Structure formats: structure tokens, C-alpha cells
Amino acid sequence: MQKNDIYEIEIEDMSDDGAGIGHVDGMAVFVKDTAPGDTAEIKIIKVKKSYAFGRLMQLIKPSEDRVEAPCEVARQCGGCTLQHVNYNAQLRLKRNKVENCLKRIGGIENASELCEEVLGMEDNPFRFRNKMQFPIGKDRDGNAVLGFYAQRTHSIIPIEDCMTGHGVNKYIIDVVKDYINKNKISVYDEEKGTGLLRHLITRIGFTTGELMVALVINGDDVPEKAQLVKGLEEAVQKYEEEACAADGEKKTLYLTSVMLNINKENTNRIIGFESKRIFGRDFIYDYIGDVRFRISVESFFQVNPYQTGRLYGKALEYAGLTGEETVWDMYCGIGTISLFLSKKAKKVYGVEIVPQAIEDARGNAELNQITNTDFFVGKAEDVVTDIYSSGGDGSHADVVVVDPPRKGCDGKLLDTLISMKPERIVYVSCDPATLARDIKILSEEGGYTLNKYSVCDMFSHSGHVETVALLSRILDKSGDI
Numbered sequence: 001m002q003k004n005d006i007y008e009i010e011i012e013d014m015s016d017d018g019a020g021i022g023h024v025d026g027m028a029v030f031v032k033d034t035a036p037g038d039t040a041e042i043k044i045i046k047v048k049k050s051y052a053f054g055r056l057m058q059l060i061k062p063s064e065d066r067v068e069a070p071c072e073v074a075r076q077c078g079g080c081t082l083q084h085v086n087y088n089a090q091l092r093l094k095r096n097k098v099e100n101c102l103k104r105i106g107g108i109e110n111a112s113e114l115c116e117e118v119l120g121m122e123d124n125p126f127r128f129r130n131k132m133q134f135p136i137g138k139d140r141d142g143n144a145v146l147g148f149y150a151q152r153t154h155s156i157i158p159i160e161d162c163m164t165g166h167g168v169n170k171y172i173i174d175v176v177k178d179y180i181n182k183n184k185i186s187v188y189d190e191e192k193g194t195g196l197l198r199h200l201i202t203r204i205g206f207t208t209g210e211l212m213v214a215l216v217i218n219g220d221d222v223p224e225k226a227q228l229v230k231g232l233e234e235a236v237q238k239y240e241e242e243a244c245a246a247d248g249e250k251k252t253l254y255l256t257s258v259m260l261n262i263n264k265e266n267t268n269r270i271i272g273f274e275s276k277r278i279f280g281r282d283f284i285y286d287y288i289g290d291v292r293f294r295i296s297v298e299s300f301f302q303v304n305p306y307q308t309g310r311l312y313g314k315a316l317e318y319a320g321l322t323g324e325e326t327v328w329d330m331y332c333g334i335g336t337i338s339l340f341l342s343k344k345a346k347k348v349y350g351v352e353i354v355p356q357a358i359e360d361a362r363g364n365a366e367l368n369q370i371t372n373t374d375f376f377v378g379k380a381e382d383v384v385t386d387i388y389s390s391g392g393d394g395s396h397a398d399v400v401v402v403d404p405p406r407k408g409c410d411g412k413l414l415d416t417l418i419s420m421k422p423e424r425i426v427y428v429s430c431d432p433a434t435l436a437r438d439i440k441i442l443s444e445e446g447g448y449t450l451n452k453y454s455v456c457d458m459f460s461h462s463g464h465v466e467t468v469a470l471l472s473r474i475l476d477k478s479g480d481i
């Protein structure tokens with residue numbers, strides 16, 4: 001195979017970033033803008049040792065799963081790589097991906113029987129994100145633009161609205177553009193490090209209706225703050241009127257917090273370390289299930305509140321708590337899962353590497369008057385291994401929940417879990433390949449079996465997939481039950 005060769009191929013699968021995958025003489029070829037089920041004419045653009053990249057030249061026979069992407073900039077923006085595939089097919093692809101990893105990497109032959117359910121979005125697979133971040137720039141004529149960075153670049157693709165975000169964003173974007181143009185406010189230039197406005201951030205409590213708007217600035221203040229706040233209040237009102245008129249339902253949002261976040265560093269990190277309030281409170285509240293969370297500009301909070309509740313509900317079900325259990329929540333973030341489980345457990349310990357997240361976890365426990373949790377800052381593999389070796393409080397667990405980043409659990413943590421011998425391990429995973437790898441280790445070295453799992457769609461229209469899996473211990477190494 002060589003560059004510029006032309007082939008006709010069938011697209012069989014999809015990669016993590018949404019490219020279609022087909023084969024030429026047994027070699028995998030990744031082709032953007034195709035969908036599984038397509039027959040396509042492609043041109044090879046790059047050949048690597050064991051795979052290649054192709055460009056779509058012509059769709060010979062489109063897949064039955066194809067739909068018109070509803071968003072005009074879906075192809076350029078890179079956020080929604082699967083909008084051109086209908087939602088049911090997206091869910092099928094995600095389920096297949098998990099099954100394949102469990103079979104291929106985890107060696108679990110009956111992986112398809114163990115899949116209990118696929119938790120797809122129930123009503124509308126759009127408008128689910130509770131947080132949006134729009135970079136701010138100017139076009140050639142000097143007018144403000146807000147949008148997204150094009151894939152792998154820092155050039156802004158202007159947008160009017162994003163269909164994965166809340167409907168109010170469209171009105172807020174208009175207000176911010178107007179405010180910049182009217183007051184001739186400068187925008188940040190990454191190369192020179194000059195200019196004031198960097199990003200617009202919106203966060204919404206979907207249960208409480210509380211809205212936070214933040215401007216990230218390369219400076220200490222912005223002009224005409226009252227004008228900005230008034231504009232934002234009008235944006236909320238306009239959204240409410242138009243959205244209610246459109247579907248007859250009453251929609252209520254409250255402009256609860258307007259913030260400035262200061263980031264003067266020349267960095268890819270969007271949010272800086274200091275924030276100032278210009279209107280309302282410093283934070284908003286929201287709920288997952290009946291646990292209340294306090295969310296500030298900097299806080300981490302799961303972005304799809306509808307599905308987070310369902311995913312953690314599944315984790316709670318798999319944990320099988322009766323009120324007597326001691327539970328460890330590894331990689332606990334702001335303690336979402338810990339707090340969710342605490343009402344049904346005797347004691348929940350959480351561990352997380354980011355100190356600020358643990359502060360939030362403790363604050364949220366207090367906010368909910370939860371007194372049976374304890375949180376530790378540090379690497380799970382170090383903190384838990386030390387506690388286990390010391391034999392003190394927390395050295396025994398009936399149930400362990402792990403929710404690691406994409407690279408999966410650290411080997412040392414898995415070793416400690418194997419020694420600790422919890423009855424059940426509930427594994428929440430954002431990467432099925434590392435999930436499968438870790439399950440293999442836990443089963444070969446720890447005698448755990450995968451009982452069942454569910455696939456959850458937290459990021460519709462993207463290639464991401466979340467899985468929650470239940471493992472239980474049958475035999476330990478000495479053959480004891």
C-alpha cells in the first residue's frame with residue numbers, strides 16, 4: 001500500500017475519535033467522515049507500519065445508519081465526531097466497543113451475555129451539557145466571535161449555538177459579543193500574550209435552574225459590568241420566553257452568579273486560580289440524585305447530569321449495600337460517588353490526588369450533613385497501600401469502587417486490592433481497553449470474576465463510552481471461598 005493509492009472499502013468499525021475503520025489486505029485504514037456500514041472510495045494519505053489513514057473521496061453506498069448531522073459545524077469542530085450516525089447506532093457501536101475490548105484484551109469470551117444494559121439518553125440526546133467553554137476572538141473586521149477551536153488547532157470556528165449545550169447559551173453568546181463590540185474590549189492574543197478576554201464559561205444546575213456565567217480574563221477587571229449583567233438577565237428572559245413559546249413548557253433559569261476568572265498565564269489551561277464575583281453568589285448548587293453539590297468556576301463536576309445520576313445509580317446497585325458495609329471510593333474526585341453511596345453504607349472512604357477536589361468533597365459532605373465519609377488526598381496506590389499495611393481504620397473494605405482516568409488503575413493499587421480482598425469491586429471506566437486489562441489482572445491474580453456490566457452514554461455524538469462493571473471474588477489464591 002502506498003500514499004495516493006485509491007481503494008474501495010467497507011467501513012466496519014469506528015475509532016475513539018470517531019473515524020471509520022476499514023481494511024485493505026488485512027491492514028486497518030482510518031477514514032474520517034465515514035460511518036460503519038459505508039462503502040467508500042478512499043485515497044491513502046499516510047501509511048504506518050500496521051495501519052494507514054485514508055481520505056474519503058466518494059461515498060459509493062452510504063450506511064443505513066447515516067443521518068444528516070444537525071449541527072452545521074459538526075465536521076470542523078471535532079467535539080461531535082458521530083453526529084452523522086443515528087443515535088441507536090451510536091449506542092450499538094459503543095456497546096460493541098466495550099464487548100470487543102473485554103473479549104480481545106480481557107479474554108472474556110461471554111462478554112456479550114454479561115452486558116446487562118445500555119443506558120442511552122432517554123429523551124433527547126442533545127442539550128445535555130451543563131458546562132460550556134467558548135474561546136473569544138475577533139474576525140477580520142474586528143467583530144467579536146465566540147466558538148470552538150478547530151480540531152488540533154487554536155483557530156476559532158465561530159458558532160451561534162452548540163447543540164450539546166443548554167439552549168440559553170445562544171442568547172448569552174449574543175450578549176457577550178454585543179458587549180465586546182459596543183465597548184471595544186480587546187481579546188486575548190495567544191502569541192503575544194496581550195488582550196483582555198479569553199473565554200466565556202457557562203455552568204448550569206439542571207435541577208436547580210441556577211446559572212453561572214464567567215469571563216476568563218487576562219487582567220484584573222472588565223469595563224461596564226452593570227451593562228454586562230443587565231444583558232445577561234435579558235438573555236435569560238429571552239431564552240425563557242422563546243423556549244416556552246417553542247414547546248409550551250415553562251422553563252425557569254436564574255442568573256445566580258456572574259464571575260471574572262483571572263488567568264494571566266500563557267498556557268493551554270483555560271481557567272486560572274483566582275476568581276472575583278461581579279454579581280450574585282460565587283457558586284451555584286446542583287443535585288445528583290438527592291445529593292446537593294456546590295459548584296464554583298473552578299470545580300470539577302460531571303458534565304452530563306442526566307446520565308451521571310443513572311451511571312452512579314448503577315454503581316450503587318452493583319455495590320449491593322445493606323447499610324453494614326465499609327466502602328472505598330478510589331479516584332473519588334469531588335466525592336460524587338462516595339456521597340451517593342454513603343447513605344446506604346456504614347462508612348465510605350475516598351481518595352483523590354487533587355487537593356482542591358478533596359476540599360470540595362469534604363464541603364459537599366458537610367453541605368449534605370453526611371458524617372460517615374472520610375477523604376484522603378494522595379495517590380490511591382500509595383494512600384490505600386499504606387492504610388492497608390498499617391492495619392488500622394480503612395484497611396478492610398467490603399466493597400471497593402474505582403473510577404480511574406483513562407489509563408486505568410495503577411498496578412500497585414490492583415495488588416493492594418487483591419490483598420485487601422473486598423467481596424465486590426465496582427469498576428467505573430471511561431476507557432474499555434484499560435478496563436479489560438485491569439479485569440484480566442484482577443481475575444488472574446485475584447480470583448475475581450466479571451459478573452455483569454452496563455454501558456452508559458455520557459457523551460452522545462462523541463466516541464467516548466463509560467462502563468460500570470461488577471466483579472466479585474470467588475476463590476482467593478489459596479483456594480478459600
Ligand code: SAH
Pocket residue numbers: 302330331332333334335336337351352353354357378379380381403404405410
Ligand atoms: N469519581 C469522580 C471522578 C473520577 S475521574 C467523580 O465522579 O467525580 C478520575 C479522578 O482520578 C480525577 O479526579 C483525577 O484527579 C484522579 N486521579 C488521577 N490519578 C490518581 C491517582 N493516582 N490517585 C488518586 N486519584 C487520581
